[in-house]
């Protein structure tokens with residue numbers, strides 16, 4: 001018998017890469033990604049300067065995830081002053097390993113893989 005209330009599970013997010021990102025200003029974007037699961041902020045990637053096709057090496061792990069939590073990835077272009085939001089990816093997480101591509105409001109896309117279990 002499975003319990004009716006799902007226990008906390010480990011979420012691992014990895015292999016974040018973007019393609020054809022747009023820059024809000026002149027030149028190429030300086031992109032980074034902020035990661036959330038439910039109400040938790042899991043941190044952010046490094047900034048890849050002048051790169052419309054960044055591939056981030058960071059992994060994000062969260063031990064208190066639950067099935068159907070909403071994982072949110074916010075892609076920014078770092079700028080002087082306020083950073084520009086290039087797009088937001090939101091998805092309800094499921095058990096197993098999943099790869100997704102999300103199209104960003106300002107152009108380009110973000111691919112990522114996560115494992116929940």
Ligand SMILES: [Ca+2]
Nearest residue numbers: 030077078079
């Ligand atoms: Ca910039």
